[in-house]
Amino acid sequence: MNAPSPDRRRFLTAGAAVLGAAASAQLWLPSPARAAATPLPDGVFALGVASGDPLLDGIVLWTRLAPDPLNGGGMPEEVFPVEWELAEDERFRRTVRRGTAEARPELGHSVHVDVRGLRPDRPYWYRFRADGRLSPTGRTRTAPHAHQRGGALRVALASCQNWQHGYFTPYADMLAQDPDFVLFVGDYIYESAPSATAVRRHEGKGEPYTLEQYRNRYAQYRTDPDLAAMHANAPWVVTFDDHEVDNDWAGEVPQDPDKQSHDAFVARLAAAFQAYYEHMPVRASAVPTGPHIQMYRRLEFGRLARLNVLDTRQFRTDQATTQAGAESPSMTMLGAEQKQWLRDGLRDSPARWNLIASQIMMAETDLLPGDGKLWYYDAWDGYQVERNALLREFADVRNPVVLSGDRHLTMVSDLKEDFADPDSDVVGAEFVGTSVSSNGDQDEAAFHAQWDPLKADNPHWKVIDCHRGYHLFDIRRDGIDAQVRVVDTVVGPQATASTLARLRVESDEPGVQVV
Numbered sequence: 368m369n370a371p372s373p374d375r376r377r378f379l380t381a382g383a384a385v386l387g388a389a390a391s392a393q394l395w396l397p398s399p400a401r402a403a404a405t406p407l408p409d410g411v412f413a414l415g416v417a418s419g420d421p422l423l424d425g426i427v428l429w430t431r432l433a434p435d436p437l438n439g440g441g442m443p444e445e446v447f448p449v450e451w452e453l454a455e456d457e458r459f460r461r462t463v464r465r466g467t468a469e470a471r472p473e474l475g476h477s478v479h480v481d482v483r484g485l486r487p488d489r490p491y492w493y494r495f496r497a498d499g500r501l502s503p504t505g506r507t508r509t510a511p512h513a514h515q516r517g518g519a520l521r522v523a524l525a526s527c528q529n530w531q532h533g534y535f536t537p538y539a540d541m542l543a544q545d546p547d548f549v550l551f552v553g554d555y556i557y558e559s560a561p562s563a564t565a566v567r568r569h570e571g572k573g574e575p576y577t578l579e580q581y582r583n584r585y586a587q588y589r590t591d592p593d594l595a596a597m598h599a600n601a602p603w604v605v606t607f608d609d610h611e612v613d614n615d616w617a618g619e620v621p622q623d624p625d626k627q628s629h630d631a632f633v634a635r636l637a638a639a640f641q642a643y644y645e646h647m648p649v650r651a652s653a654v655p656t657g658p659h660i661q662m663y664r665r666l667e668f669g670r671l672a673r674l675n676v677l678d679t680r681q682f683r684t685d686q687a688t689t690q691a692g693a694e695s696p697s698m699t700m701l702g703a704e705q706k707q708w709l710r711d712g713l714r715d716s717p718a719r720w721n722l723i724a725s726q727i728m729m730a731e732t733d734l735l736p737g738d739g740k741l742w743y744y745d746a747w748d749g750y751q752v753e754r755n756a757l758l759r760e761f762a763d764v765r766n767p768v769v770l771s772g773d774r775h776l777t778m779v780s781d782l783k784e785d786f787a788d789p790d791s792d793v794v795g796a797e798f799v800g801t802s803v804s805s806n807g808d809q810d811e812a813a814f815h816a817q818w819d820p821l822k823a824d825n826p827h828w829k830v831i832d833c834h835r836g837y838h839l840f841d842i843r844r845d846g847i848d849a850q851v852r853v854v855d856t857v858v859g860p861q862a863t864a865s866t867l868a869r870l871r872v873e874s875d876e877p878g879v880q881v882v
Contacts (some may be wrong), residue, residue, distance in 0.1 A: 405443040407498035410434040414589040416495065417598035418507035419605065419648030420666065421548060423487040426507050426602060428453070429648035430495045432476040436586035437570050439579050442476045449478050450496040453485075457492045457504060470497065475582055477645040487512040488669075505599045508547055511669035516719075517844060520668055521546045523601075524838040526608070526726075526772025527554040527802030530588055531565035533857030537803050537836045538593035540852055540864035544839055546601055550674070552772040553608025553726040554805065555643075556584050566807065566858050576635050581642035589646065598648075605647050606662050606676050608726040608773055612639040615745050619658065620685045633658045663705050665712055672842055673718035675709055677701065679726045686744045693742055693749045700750040709757075713764045719844050719874060720766045727773045729754060730780035730797045733824040746773070758784055761794035766874055768847065769797040770838075776814075777801040777838070777851050779830040779870055781878040789826065796872050796879040798849060800838045804857045809833040829881055830868045847872040849879075 413436050417429040428451060435441025447470045455461040463485065470476040478495065485491065488511040495502040511518065523546035528535055541549070561569040575581045589595060609615050612635065614622045619636065621627040627635070636658035644653055644660065652661050663678040682702025687693040701709065713721055728746045735741035742748035761767045762784055769782065782795035814833040822828060834853035841848045849870040854862035869882040 405445055407432070407447065407500060408434045408441070409500065411442075411497055411500050412495065412502040414586060414646075415595040415599055416493070416502050416505040417648040418493065418505055418602045420650055420664075421508060421510045421602045421604075422483075423510045423512055423667070423669075424485050425481060425483040426485065426491070426509060427648045427650055428478075428480040428482060428493050428495075428505070428507070430478050430502055431645060432470045432478075432497055433586055436590065437583050439582065440475060440586070442470075442472065444472045446471050447476065447497055451478070451480050451493065452496075453482055453491050453493040455489075455491060457506070459492065459494070463491070475642070475645040479648070479651065481650055485509050488515070488518075503599055507602045510667065511671065513667065513669065515669035516671065518669070518671065520671055520840075520842040522840045522842065523549045524552065524770050524772075524798060524800040524840065525549060525803055526552045526800055527610075527775055527805040528588070528594070529554070529557045529559075529610075529802070529805040530567050530591075531557070531559065531562055531569055532807040533566045533804035533835070534860045534862075535591045535593045535803050536854050536857050536860070536862035537852070537864070538591075538597040539862070540854065541837055541839075542593070542597050542600055543864075544852070546839065549597065549601055549603045550724055550770060551603055551605045552724050552770065552800070553606060554610040554772065554802075555605070555607065555647075556581075556588050557610045557805075558584070558613055559610075576631075576638065578638040578641055581639050582645065585642055585646040603648055604666060604674065604676060604724070605649065606678065606724060606726060607643060607680065609680060609745075611643055612636060612680075615686065616680060617683045617685045618681065663708065667718070670717055670719060671844065672720040672722055673712065673716045674722045674724060675712050676724045677709070677726065678705065683750070687749045688744065690740060690742065693744055694751045696752045698750045698752065700747060700753055706753070706757075710760060713760065713767065716765065718765075720768060720842055720847065721764055723767065723769045725769050725771045728771050728778065728797070728799050729758075729769045730778070730782055730799075730827060731786040731825065732778075732821075734821065736820055736824055755785065758782060758794055761877075762792065764795075766872075766877075767795040768872060769795065771797060771799045772802075774799050775802040775806040775833075776818075777830055777832040777834070777836075777853075777867070778828060779849075779851070779868075779879055780825075781827040781829065783827055786827070793827075793878040795877055798838050798840075798870075798879075801832065801834060801836050801851070801853070803837065804835055806833070806835075808835070808856050808858055829870065829879055832867055834867060836864070836867070845874050848882075 433440040452465040640655035640660040747754040778799040785791040836853035851868040
């Protein structure tokens with residue numbers, strides 16, 4: 368495998384303004400913060416380190432103290448001071464920021480440090496220390512300067528990592544490709560009960576419902592070595608889909624309301640959201656309030672790209688069960704406030720590329736060969752009026768590209784102004800990334816026997832495939848070069864990666880082409 372070229376491994380390289388001067392090299396001395404009364408055991412950094420949500424002058428640093436991660440964390444019920452340090456070099460000779468945060472029991476002894484005053488478009492290295500124990504070193508990167516127009520941005524798109532279906536081997540290849548950031552669009556954990564026939568068995572005795580049960584499930588996933596290494600080597604931008612809580616939930620409606628009362632499901636949402644916050648490198652704006660968490664947000668990467676991260680679960684109406692229901696104008700995926708936020712952000716964008724992180728697929732999937740339509744109602748197809756109105760607005764948006772997950776397959780499509788009219792204009796492109804491990808090693812012949820007959824009814828599809836992996840994007844002003852990166856297996860801890868397909872989106876030419 369060829370190493371990525373230097374321009375692919377950097378955000379944007381010209382003209383970064385310097386905010387503040389680097390501190391001179393010095394020993395990392397203990398801070399004067401009050402130590403906890405109880406000494407910490409070894410292994411407190413078993414869940415590693417992570418960073419996320421890069422700004423031009425800031426980044427979120429994350430860790431969680433958990434010496435016994437699969438049994439509630441194993442920490443005393445005390446507040447522990449955690450020192451953090453961020454430097455311009457991996458040997459920490461040029462420290463630029465340092466401080467002390469509190470690891471509090473009510474937040475699972477997780478630590479979120481929102482560091483500001485950094486220089487744009489450059490790498491940094493960071494680490495934590497608690498009671499003399501030193502964490503692994505992490506590497507992160509800030510976003511480009513707000514007015515920067517040129518350069519390149521390398522983004523990895525991932526989703527759907529089911530522990531029981533396989534190892535997270537695609538991350539080993541992702542690490543080698545050295546993305547500037549990872550966009551994870553949902554299903555970080557799965558809530559399913561342990562299975563005796565699984566490749567790797569879920570911890571616990573059933574589905575998680577309580578905060579401690581969700582903490583244990585997240586902790587188990589965080590122990591995957593390939594996932595941990597990827598978290599430690601690039602910032603992540605995350606959002607959730609359904610399995611972080613319950614399959615196909617919508618608003619405050621569970622998948623099985625006959626088995627989960629409203630009050631019980633609201634309590635489950637609150638537990639799931641808190642555990643999600645505790646394990647993700649997100650800002651304090653995402654601290655949940657009971658069964659609600661603020662996750663839709665916008666990140667800027669100079670004038671090259673604006674990233675709109677959606678929340679397609681909390682504000683949606685319950686899924687339709689018929690075609691007529693899917694076509695009802697009362698159906699909403701985003702809710703009024705988020706929909707207006709998205710429309711405003713697309714209309715007012717100064718960026719060359721307007722990226723939309725949507726947990727679920729936006730392009731049509733007609734599952735009925737021949738006349739008529741049969742849709743997958745949990746996706747945007749189940750919210751026809753809102754989706755179609757958004758696609759019409761795409762005609763006036765510069766270079767909209769939707770990045771999705773959920774389907775456990777690769778499906779790259781043109782976005783049409785009106786999928787009911789085959790002659791309508793192409794208004795954008797969508798990349799539905801395959802899963803990291805969900806569905807395991809599929810039978811390719813059986814997959815194509817099922818899906819290939821549907822191509823005639825879905826002429827907007829450009830690539831469909833069932834390998835496990837992720838998508839890799841090199842974004843420049845003149846276009847986006849995309850790779851579908853796949854692995855040959857996830858049933859073992861090592862795999863061989865390859866490029867299944869290469870695609871290109873030209874600037875100001877809506878749609879996607881197979882190279």
